[in-house]
Amino acid sequence: MNELEQAGLARLRDGWVSGGAAFELAPAEWKDVAAAASPDEQERRLLAIAAQALDVALRPAAPKTLKRRPPLPVLALPMLPERLRPLLRAALKYATDARLKTRVATLVASRGFVLHPMDWMPAASYQESPEVYAPWIDWQAGAEGEKQSRREHLTAETWDDFYPAARRAALVDLRRTMPALARTLIETKGASESAEVRLALIEPLRFGLGAADVPFLKSLSADRSGKVREMAGRLLARLGEHGNPADGGSEDPTAELAAFIEEGKAGFIRRRTTYAPVKLKSPAQQARRADLFASCYFGDLVARFGKTEADFIGAWQFGVDDNADLFLVRMVSVSGGDAAVACLADLLVAAGGKLALLVLQLMLRLDSGRKRVLIRQILNDAQNLAALNLVEGAEAGWLEWGDLAKGKALSALRSAFSGDKDVMKRSAEQHLETMGFLANPLTAEKLIGEVVAAGLPPASPSLGLLRLNAALAGNPP
Amino acid sequence: MQLDLKTIEALAPDQASLGAAAKLTKRSNWPRLETNEQLGLIWGECQGSGSNPYRVMFDTGDHGYKCTCPSRKFPCKHILALMWIGATAPASFALVDQTPDWVNDWLGRRRKPGQPPAQAPARAEGKSIDEASRPEQNAPVEDAAAAERRETAQRRRAEDTRSAVSAALDELDQWIADQLRLGLAGFVDACSERCRRIAARLVDLKATALAGRIDELPARLMALRSEERPDAAIRELGKLVLLAKAWRAAPDDAELKRLVSTSETRDQILASPDAVQVESDWEVLGEKIETRRDSLVSHATWLLDLKSSAPRFAVLLDFFPASAGRRSGAFAPGDRFRARLVFYPSRNPLRALIAERLGDAAPGAWPAFPEGTAGDPLAAYTAFQDGAPWLSDCPIILPAGAIALDEKEGAWWQAAGDPHGIALPVAGSVSQTLLGLDLAATAALWNGARLELLASQSSIGRLDLS
Numbered sequence: 001m002n003e004l005e006q007a008g009l010a011r012l013r014d015g016w017v018s019g020g021a022a023f024e025l026a027p028a029e030w031k032d033v034a035a036a037a038s039p040d041e042q043e044r045r046l047l048a049i050a051a052q053a054l055d056v057a058l059r060p061a062a063p064k065t066l067k068r069r070p071p072l073p074v075l076a077l078p079m080l081p082e083r084l085r086p087l088l089r090a091a092l093k094y095a096t097d098a099r100l101k102t103r104v105a106t107l108v109a110s111r112g113f114v115l116h117p118m119d120w121m122p123a124a125s126y127q128e129s130p131e132v133y134a135p136w137i138d139w140q141a142g143a144e145g146e147k148q149s150r151r152e153h154l155t156a157e158t159w160d161d162f163y164p165a166a167r168r169a170a171l172v173d174l175r176r177t178m179p180a181l182a183r184t185l186i187e188t189k190g191a192s193e194s195a196e197v198r199l200a201l202i203e204p205l206r207f208g209l210g211a212a213d214v215p216f217l218k219s220l221s222a223d224r225s226g227k228v229r230e231m232a233g234r235l236l237a238r239l240g241e242h243g244n245p246a247d248g249g250s251e252d253p254t255a256e257l258a259a260f261i262e263e264g265k266a267g268f269i270r271r272r273t274t275y276a277p278v279k280l281k282s283p284a285q286q287a288r289r290a291d292l293f294a295s296c297y298f299g300d301l302v303a304r305f306g307k308t309e310a311d312f313i314g315a316w317q318f319g320v321d322d323n324a325d326l327f328l329v330r331m332v333s334v335s336g337g338d339a340a341v342a343c344l345a346d347l348l349v350a351a352g353g354k355l356a357l358l359v360l361q362l363m364l365r366l367d368s369g370r371k372r373v374l375i376r377q378i379l380n381d382a383q384n385l386a387a388l389n390l391v392e393g394a395e396a397g398w399l400e401w402g403d404l405a406k407g408k409a410l411s412a413l414r415s416a417f418s419g420d421k422d423v424m425k426r427s428a429e430q431h432l433e434t435m436g437f438l439a440n441p442l443t444a445e446k447l448i449g450e451v452v453a454a455g456l457p458p459a460s461p462s463l464g465l466l467r468l469n470a471a472l473a474g475n476p477p
Numbered sequence: 478m479q480l481d482l483k484t485i486e487a488l489a490p491d492q493a494s495l496g497a498a499a500k501l502t503k504r505s506n507w508p509r510l511e512t513n514e515q516l517g518l519i520w521g522e523c524q525g526s527g528s529n530p531y532r533v534m535f536d537t538g539d540h541g542y543k544c545t546c547p548s549r550k551f552p553c554k555h556i557l558a559l560m561w562i563g564a565t566a567p568a569s570f571a572l573v574d575q576t577p578d579w580v581n582d583w584l585g586r587r588r589k590p591g592q593p594p595a596q597a598p599a600r601a602e603g604k605s606i607d608e609a610s611r612p613e614q615n616a617p618v619e620d621a622a623a624a625e626r627r628e629t630a631q632r633r634r635a636e637d638t639r640s641a642v643s644a645a646l647d648e649l650d651q652w653i654a655d656q657l658r659l660g661l662a663g664f665v666d667a668c669s670e671r672c673r674r675i676a677a678r679l680v681d682l683k684a685t686a687l688a689g690r691i692d693e694l695p696a697r698l699m700a701l702r703s704e705e706r707p708d709a710a711i712r713e714l715g716k717l718v719l720l721a722k723a724w725r726a727a728p729d730d731a732e733l734k735r736l737v738s739t740s741e742t743r744d745q746i747l748a749s750p751d752a753v754q755v756e757s758d759w760e761v762l763g764e765k766i767e768t769r770r771d772s773l774v775s776h777a778t779w780l781l782d783l784k785s786s787a788p789r790f791a792v793l794l795d796f797f798p799a800s801a802g803r804r805s806g807a808f809a810p811g812d813r814f815r816a817r818l819v820f821y822p823s824r825n826p827l828r829a830l831i832a833e834r835l836g837d838a839a840p841g842a843w844p845a846f847p848e849g850t851a852g853d854p855l856a857a858y859t860a861f862q863d864g865a866p867w868l869s870d871c872p873i874i875l876p877a878g879a880i881a882l883d884e885k886e887g888a889w890w891q892a893a894g895d896p897h898g899i900a901l902p903v904a905g906s907v908s909q910t911l912l913g914l915d916l917a918a919t920a921a922l923w924n925g926a927r928l929e930l931l932a933s934q935s936s937i938g939r940l941d942l943s
Contacts, residue, residue, distance in 0.1 A: 017707045019660025040654035044718045047657065051715020052866055054708055055925045056859045062900030066881040066889055072913030079937060082840065083575075090581040117910045118940055139913060457538045458516040459576075459584050 005029070009053055012046060022046065072117060073135035080113040087471055088119060091464040094433065098123060103396075103437045104465060106130050110396040111472040128393075131169040138163030159189050164200070171204045179208035187216055195225035202231050206238075209338075214239055237297035237335035254300040257292040260285075260324075263305065264317075275305065276317035277324035286323070293327035297335040309340035313347060318355055329361045341365040349377045357384060363392040372398065375438065380407035386427070388434045397469065399438040401446050410450060417454040429462035436465025441473030480537060480564040482606045488540065489557055490550045495609035498557035504569060508816075508834030510562065511577075512570035519563050519570055520580050523555045526743055528793035528830050529778055529808065533559045534580050543583045547797035578809045638683050639728055642738050645682035646721040649675065653714050665706045669695040673770070687737045691717070692770040697869075700904065701926055712925055713869075720867035732823040736867065741821065746830055751822040755829075758783040758815050758838035759791065761808040762872075762920045763931035763943025772799050778808055779872060779931055779943075780818075780829075781920060783838065788846050788857065790872040791818050791829040810932060810941040813838035824864040827872070843918055843934055848876050854892065854899065858923050872931075875901075875919040880911050888912075890919065890928055903928045911940070 008027030015022030023034065023042045034045035080088055088108070095101045102122070105115055109130035117136070122129035124140040141164070154162060154170035162170060174182035183205065190201045202220070205213060213235070220232035264274045280286050302312040313332070318325050332344050341362055348359045349370075359366070359374050366374075371394050378387050404410045409431075416428035428451075435447060444466045452458045489495045501523060504510075508530065510521040520534040531546040533555045542556045552560075562569050576584070652675045656664045664671060672691050679688035694713050698706045724733045731751065735741065746752050765777040773796045782789035815835040820826035853859075854875045861871040877893040880903065888903040893915065904927035914935045919942075922929040930942035 013707060013711065016657050016711065017661045019658060019663070022657070040651070043654055043657050044650060047653070047711060047715045048718040048722070049715075051712045051719070052862065054712050054715075055866070056862050059855070059899060060902055060926070062889060062891070062898075063883045065884055066891060066900060067883075068879055068881045068891075069909075069912040071915065072910065082938065086575065086578050086581055089578070090584070093582075116937065117914075118908065121910055140909070457536065459518050459536055459538070461584050461587070 005053070009050055012050055016047075070139070073139055075114045075132055075135060077109065077112055077114045077132050079116055080108055084468065084471055085116065085119065087464070087468040088115065090461060091436070091468045092120060094461045094464045099128065100433070102128050102130075104468070105133070107396040107437050107465070107469060108472065109133075113472075131172075134165040134169040135163075137165035141165070154185065156185060156188055159185070164197075168200065168204065171201070172207055175204050175207040179210060180212060182208075183213055183216055195228060198223070198225060199227050199231060202228060202235075205235055209235060209238060211239060214241060217241075233297070234335050237299045238337050240299055240337055253292055254296050254304055257289070257296050257301060258304045260289045260292070261305075273307075273315050274317050275312060275315045277321040279321075289324070290327060293324075293331050296331070298331050298340065299335065299337070301331070309337055310343045313340060313344050318348075318351065325355075325358060326361070329358045333362045333365055336365075338365070342370065345370050345374070349374055352377065352381055353383065356381070357387050357390075360387060360390045360392075368395050371395070375399070376403050376407070379403060379409040382408035382412040385409060385412065385431045385434075388431065388438070394438065396437055397440050399435065399443050400440060401443045404435075404439075404443060404447065410447075413451055414454040417451050417456040425456075429456075429460065432456075432462045433465050436463075436467075436469050439466065439469055441470050444469035445473075480560055480567075482561070482564050484540070485557055485560045485564060486604050486606045488552055488560075489604050490552070492604045492608065494550055494552075494554050494557055495604055495606060497554035498561055499609040501554060501558035502561050502565075504562075504566075506558075507562070507569075508831075510559075510570045511573050512563075512567075513573055513576055515574075516576065518576060518580065519559060520577070521559050521562075521570075522834070523558065524831065524834075525555070527795040527797075528743075528828075529776070529795055530831060530834070531555050532579050534583055535559055535563070537563070541587060582809075638738060641683040642728070643725070645679045645684035645687070646724060646737070648678055648682070649684075649687070649717060649721055653718060656714065661707050661710045665698060665703075665710055668698055668710070676770075684737050685739055686735065687717075687720070689769060689771055689773075690736075693767075696770075697924075705926060709926055716867045716869065723867060732821070732865070735821065743830055746819055746821055747832060749819075749822060753820040753822075753826050754817055754832065755782065755789070755791075755820070756815075756817040756833075756835070757785065758813060759818070760838070760843070761810050761812040762790075763810045763941065764808075765922070765929065765943065768799050773797065774799050779920070779922070781843065783813070783844060786844070786846075788872075788874040790827060791820065792827050792872075793831065794828050810943055811939055813840060825861050825868070825871075842939075843874075846874050846918070854901070855923060858925075869924045870922045870929075871924075873921060873923050875916075875921060875928075878916050878919065879914070880907055880916070882912065890916075890921070890930075901928050902926070903930060905929075907942075911942070914940070916940075 005027045008025065008030065011025040012022050015025045021039060021043065023031065023039070023046065026034065026046050030046055030049050033049060034042045037045065088104070091104050092101055095104055101120060105120055105122070106129075108115060109132050114132060121140060122133045122137050124137055124142075129137060154167065154174055159167070171182055171186070174185070186201045186205065190198045193201065205217070217232045217236045217239075218241070220228055223229050223232065260278050260280075261275050262278050264276060265271050266274045277289075280289065298309060302309050305312060307315070309332075316325075316328060329344065329348075332340055336344070345359050345362050345366055348355050356374065356377050363371065371391060375388060375391055375394060378385065378391075413428050413431065416424040419425075432447070432451065436444060439447060448458075448463055448466050448470065451463075456463070485498075486495070489498070501507075507521050507523055510519075512519045517538040518534065518536055520532070522530040523533055524530045525546055527546075529545075531544055533542075533544045535542045535556060542552050544553050544555045546553055546555055548554070656671070672694050676688040676692040679685070679691065697713065698709050701709050720733070720736060724730070724737050727733060731741065731749075741749070759780040760783055762779040762781050765779070766774060768774050776795045776797070778793040780791040780793065782791070815838050816831050817833040817835065818829040819832045821828040821830075854873065857873045858871045861868070875890060875892075878890050879893060881889050881891045881900070883889060886906075888905075888907045889900040890903055891900040892898055901923070907930070911933075914933075914937065916933040916935050919933040920931040922931065932942055933940040
């Protein structure tokens with residue numbers, strides 16, 4: 001279409017938009033085609049020509065400012081084989097929320113694969129995604145340009161080559177292998193960052209926390225951010241460094257908390273000290289006690305009673321006041337030393353029943369071995385299988401058939417599926433999803449056979465993750 | 478497989494359903510019959526009256542079922558026929574280890590998995606498998622006079638229809654002239670009401686297909702930005718003028734009749750000597766499902782010929798009432814199959830029927846199609862318009878490119894290595910993930926104003942975009 005025609009088309013368009021006859025506005029050649037007809041027919045003929053001109057002779061004008069995203073980073077693991085994607089999609093469809101979907105991704109990552117980005121993408125805000133997805137999290141968060149490579153080591157020189165999620169993953173790795181080097185990096189690079197970033201940088205110090213970290217953490221007690229000071233204080237408390245010097249005055253919160261705990265004696269032959277919560281008289285007291293447990297450090301509290309952390313835990317009277325038990329366990333989780341956490345976890349798991357479930361509060365502090373012990377305990381009891389779903393940070397794909405078969409869990413599942421109570425069946429189906437995450441491939445395969453034999457329809461979608469798990473066995477990356 | 482005829486008899490809603498199911502038990506009606514014994518499932522594809530085969534699945538464990546047909550009978554004749562084959566000829570089912578996506582999809586959405594089989598009524602009163610199995614009595618033979626009377630009546634009806642359609646097109650012409658006289662600014666603002674009125678008039682005058690198209694015109698305009706609507710109105714109305722003129726010039730032309738009044742039946746297409754037949758490997762590019770203003774849902778399944786040297790497409794088009802509820806697709810995007818398709822006679826053959834399914838086709842990338850004229854990704858569209866300027870949606874294969882965003886977050890497809898060259902606006906919003914992928918080739922529908930993405934080939938494999 002030449003310029004004259006384009007100008008004519010623009011005039012015609014304007015004429016038609018406002019209404020009325022536009023024949024005289026048309027290009028001369030177009031008029032020739034449309035002439036020798038009634039006025040209405042002339043307009044229609046011109047309309048037909050104009051429509052074709054708009055359709056094939058003009059192209060959409062592309063804006064000059066089209067903006068592309070940087071390429072989606074290639075991850076360190078290969079993508080799940082195409083033939084397993086139907087099973088994966090079935091498992092993702094059954095997983096109802098972001099946490100459960102992430103668990104599917106974690107299982108797949110544990111077998112050496114990543115998901116197709118059109119099937120699942122980690123949310124930029126969700127930190128529980130497997131570390132292999134860190135480049136995608138950064139990409140989603142809007143990181144621009146070619147940066148970061150997990151193949152590089154994190155050093156002061158390469159610091160700026162990493163985006164936040166990838167850098168955090170690299171820092172955690174470094175804390176596990178060379179904690180001093182990681183601390184030096186945090187010390188050097190954190191000073192110039194904003195409070196929010198400083199907080200995120202200090203958090204990985206909990207990995208491989210040791211006495212060598214004390215001077216740096218103490219230096220943070222003068223940090224201008226309250227949150228950073230609080231985090232540093234908790235980490236110090238875990239190392240046995242008392243955060244709040246006890247002055248015993250009326251303003252001393254640790255003393256106030258200690259007043260909510262009474263010392264007693266137990267045993268006839270060997271008298272031993274016990275600690276139990278004081279019976280409270282009002283909701284206001286309950287609220288105050290909750291605040292104090294949340295804000296005081298465990299080390300300060302036990303020091304008030306002149307005990308070691310482990311001794312105090314051993315002397316605590318669990319079962320007197322459920323709320324006080326919960327607050328104490330949370331307190332240990334936040335500010336107790338590693339030994340205290342391990343001691344408490346062992347004590348609670350050994351107690352079994354509902355006390356064992358309090359260990360769920362310690363999840364962030366427990367090593368994978370103790371998490372496994374807890375999971376085995378829950379399976380063994382089969383009193384509260386739903387608690388399996390609350391085990392944060394559990395490893396994927398390790399549960400052996402013996403772990404299931406030896407306890408009561410398997411028979412509980414069998415009886416749920418062979419019975420006629422819908423509520424029991426639905427609940428058991430949820431446990432299957434969790435076991436689909438925990439089980440090794442052989443266990444997954446066997447469990448499918450057992451529950452189907454018990455009456456669960458073999459096509460039940462609740463078997464999705466177990467089937468994916470079993471199918472992943474024969475697919476080495 | 479634990480199925481018996483008594484169960485089928487008991488589950489059937491009525492004797493008519495059993496009779497209809499009996500006719501569908503021929504193996505030739507079922508291009509695909511499969512079972513997974515471990516899961517206790519049987520499923521199959523049954524070629525019904527629509528373009529797409531119906532997907533039928535049945536759980537032998539709890540007697541749950543699903544069929545993609547629009548029947549209001551539950552279970553429908555397709556389910557009954559599948560069970561019937563399962564009970565009488567279980568060897569017809571191929572044993573497979575994995576269930577297809579569409580079966581997984583159904584399993585994932587079932588409300589109460591784990592329920593025991595539905596209790597069949599104690600007696601299947603008024604229903605009998607034996608009766609349904611008996612061959613029907615032959616229809617009485619028509620005598621010559623009756624046949625002549627029938628043909629005369631048919632001719633008369635055809636004449637009446639032609640006269641009515643001609644009158645409809647006269648009214649349409651006048652209506653278009655009125656819109657131009659009143660101004661397209663006003664038309665765009667009131668197009669919903671105005672189009673509804675003329676569409677109703679066209680239905681009265683038997684130009685049903687044209688009425689449906691005009692009814693959809695407001696939705697097409699409203700999908701665009703306000704500044705684009707006048708140009709779109711010119712394009713849409715101009716195409717209607719062209720279509721009306723073409724019909725007047727050749728009222729017996731099959732394609733034009735289909736676009737203006739009514740479409741041929743499946744049997745007519747299969748018997749038509751003008752219908753092109755293509756046997757090839759096909760990939761399902763994607764689906765386009767739209768609920769129309771006339772309360773019909775149009776379900777278009779776009780296919781790509783994997784053996785053609787130049788891009789060749791087909792569309793399987795089905796309509797069903799919106800009141801029938803959501804239907805799962807007959808095919809999943811990415812499915813590949815070998816089949817003989819019969820195309821509706823047309824200047825640009827696109828609409829097709831599956832005449833025969835010949836099994837599955839191997840997965841893989843698309844063939845490397847040669848690029849369009851002088852690198853113009855819309856060259857195919859131009860050729861398409863040369864043949865049938867009254868049509869809008871044209872399937873195209875775009876060369877290597879990527880998706881970029883403009884300042885208003887609108888998505889554009891942009892050719893690779895040509896950042897300042899041609900770019901085409903994309904309809905709707907796109908997945909954020911897509912913005913970070915290089916697209917080796919993209920299949921899309923271009924309607925003159927927007928691209929509707931169907932599928933792409935990328936470094937991480939095939940992407941479903943429909």
